[in-house]
Amino acid sequence: MAEWTYAEAIRQALTDAMAEDDAVLLLGEDVALGGPFGVTRGLRERFGAGRVLNTPISEAAITGFAVGAALAGRRPVVEIMFMDFITLALDMLANQAAKLALLSGFQQAVPLVVRTQAGIYHSAGAQHSQSLEAWLVHVPGLAVVAPGVANDAYRAVRWALRQPGPVVVMEHKGLYGRRQAREALEWDPQWRPGPQLRRPGRDATVVTYSAMGETALAAASALERDGISVEVWDLLGLSPLNLEPVLESVRRTHRVLIVHEAVVTGGLGAELAARLQSEVFDDLDAPIFRLGGRPVAIPFSPPLERAVIPSAEAVAEAVRTVLA
Amino acid sequence: MAIRVEDGIALYRAMFLIRRFEETVAEWVRAGLVPGFVHLAIGQEGAAVGVVHALDGRDVVFSGHRAHGHLLARGADPARVLAEILGRAEGVCRGLGGSMHLVDTAVGFWGATGVVGGTIPLALGAAWARQATGGVVAVFFGDGASTTGIFHESLNLASLWRLPVLFCCENNGYAEFTARAEQSPVAYARRFAEVYGIPSAGVDGSDVEAVFEAARAAVAEVRAGGPYFLEVEVARLSGHYEGDPQGYRSAEEQARQWARDPVRRWRDALAERGVAEEALAAVEEEVARQVEAAREQAQKAPWPDLTVLNHG
Ligand SMILES: Cc1ncc(C[n+]2csc(CCOP(=O)(O)OP(=O)(O)O)c2C)c(N)n1
Numbered sequence A: 001m002a003e004w005t006y007a008e009a010i011r012q013a014l015t016d017a018m019a020e021d022d023a024v025l026l027l028g029e030d031v032a033l034g035g036p037f038g039v040t041r042g043l044r045e046r047f048g049a050g051r052v053l054n055t056p057i058s059e060a061a062i063t064g065f066a067v068g069a070a071l072a073g074r075r076p077v078v079e080i081m082f083m084d085f086i087t088l089a090l091d092m093l094a095n096q097a098a099k100l101a102l103l104s105g106f107q108q109a110v111p112l113v114v115r116t117q118a119g120i121y122h123s124a125g126a127q128h129s130q131s132l133e134a135w136l137v138h139v140p141g142l143a144v145v146a147p148g149v150a151n152d153a154y155r156a157v158r159w160a161l162r163q164p165g166p167v168v169v170m171e172h173k174g175l176y177g178r179r180q181a182r183e184a185l186e187w188d189p190q191w192r193p194g195p196q197l198r199r200p201g202r203d204a205t206v207v208t209y210s211a212m213g214e215t216a217l218a219a220a221s222a223l224e225r226d227g228i229s230v231e232v233w234d235l236l237g238l239s240p241l242n243l244e245p246v247l248e249s250v251r252r253t254h255r256v257l258i259v260h261e262a263v264v265t266g267g268l269g270a271e272l273a274a275r276l277q278s279e280v281f282d283d284l285d286a287p288i289f290r291l292g293g294r295p296v297a298i299p300f301s302p303p304l305e306r307a308v309i310p311s312a313e314a315v316a317e318a319v320r321t322v323l324a
Numbered sequence B: 001m002a003i004r005v006e007d008g009i010a011l012y013r014a015m016f017l018i019r020r021f022e023e024t025v026a027e028w029v030r031a032g033l034v035p036g037f038v039h040l041a042i043g044q045e046g047a048a049v050g051v052v053h054a055l056d057g058r059d060v061v062f063s064g065h066r067a068h069g070h071l072l073a074r075g076a077d078p079a080r081v082l083a084e085i086l087g088r089a090e091g092v093c094r095g096l097g098g099s100m101h102l103v104d105t106a107v108g109f110w111g112a113t114g115v116v117g118g119t120i121p122l123a124l125g126a127a128w129a130r131q132a133t134g135g136v137v138a139v140f141f142g143d144g145a146s147t148t149g150i151f152h153e154s155l156n157l158a159s160l161w162r163l164p165v166l167f168c169c170e171n172n173g174y175a176e177f178t179a180r181a182e183q184s185p186v187a188y189a190r191r192f193a194e195v196y197g198i199p200s201a202g203v204d205g206s207d208v209e210a211v212f213e214a215a216r217a218a219v220a221e222v223r224a225g226g227p228y229f230l231e232v233e234v235a236r237l238s239g240h241y242e243g244d245p246q247g248y249r250s251a252e253e254q255a256r257q258w259a260r261d262p263v264r265r266w267r268d269a270l271a272e273r274g275v276a277e278e279a280l281a282a283v284e285e286e287v288a289r290q291v292e293a294a295r296e297q298a299q300k301a302p303w304p305d306l307t308v309l310n311h312g
């Protein structure tokens, strides 16, 4: 079966959505040339300058523009080049995009998609590496998805472009080149961005998302050599959260480790831990453990950069702690 | 009025140092030795040197993502700047910041940023808080930064509060891969200064002497009270980032830009004014030795230890 990369899957999803629906348009800095990772390459040539808009360095204005265009019936996809710059668009997202449906007594809808990419990759530095999803999931009215593999990335973008309200698609720069066997993707309107089982196991459940899925799988393989069987779940949808399959897993394994790249403090792991324990407290044989980024600005130097986010070794170590 | 020969040679030395330094970084990028994103100042040396040489020890400088030249012009140790770009413990920021986040407070260089426009308002607050020193705060940014909201808020505030800030826009005609005309209908960012009531000037960045004179006049105005906006028109002779294939501009255009090489132009000007070839060659050899030594020192420098994160 043919393979595709995560970046190609996203490009295909945008292409298919644009071909199907004239209301879909892209805007962002240098999107006409593909952006820094080439994700939107070729779309300007195919769909024209009226639907692939290169913008000035004006994140707040282009996000607000997209909100206005969405109110007028378009489906804009705004690219925020690095998730770190979502700070600049956040007022428009949190105070306008996320609220207008309710504030208007549901006269209005804001079907807006924001694509952005997060994460540590080759020393991009403290202002080009952060994972800021916790800020977004704190805003009612914003949906957030964080695909970890190419096929999910395709589906997540297609799904986002059919939602009635704003959705942030959090990509990971370290995943763009990752290949996966391409599934025959007949678009299924029933599909929802819920938890994906990456690896079945008996002894403990690891709940994760985005690029940490790979790290968790590497840890699971290493632990298998010691006879420890780990089940790995990739959440995919961060808001709203659907934890049903994960709860079922924890009821079997009785032990949970939550892993994310974002800093632990105030991170999504806290929300997950709280929800899990309220549902499966009686099934747990150990406290729920969280592993995430150290609470520091991400240092530039390669050995330090690697050390501030969970490694496969650290995940394996944490699983052993949960099992102890 | 032409500047003195010694000053002219000092400007040449400073520009040649930046050029050699950036060529070293470019070579290392090609060899895969440099982590992260690197934006070089090749072609923009005239702006960095002309403006920074018009400042003195009381003054403070901020910059953006294309900052190597500004920091070197300010007098930072090239070995420690190279070490920073490699992420080593001897770097000016102990390897924690990298190319886009250079700081060296010892030479009055208070910071660079990877977020376009991010340091512009910092210059305002620093200038306000340091008024008693008589110092000015100069902030470098690109033409692309003039399309950010923070740029406009900052110009308005600096003018309203008459802050001693020298806004220094290096207009290289591009923001990443997109030409100025596709970014703004306003070709020159100094037009924005006019409407905010900030005096301004434009100067050809390929002529370091003209930049130096314009910057001296600008700094004098800032010291007398209130902001000034200097737009230096430069040619970006490298790609946006090192490794940029530059498919968005023709080979002819890239070649044409080299006619605006400030280093070459100033060398020719000095020779025309009677500076001996040997004297220029001596400066170049000395700088080459300095960069060679810096390069060795930086490459030998150790990686930082995790404990550095616990500092302070
Ligand atoms: C807020 C923000 N948006 C986007 C970027 C990505 N980016 C990095 S450099 C750059 C272009 C900057 O152009 P300009 O200000 O003219 O500086 P130059 O690179 O030409 O020196 C962009 C868009 C960024 N770093 N920060």
Ligand SMILES: [Mg+2]
Binding pocket: B142, B143, B144, B170, B171, B172, B173, B174, B175, B176
């Ligand atoms: Mg520019």
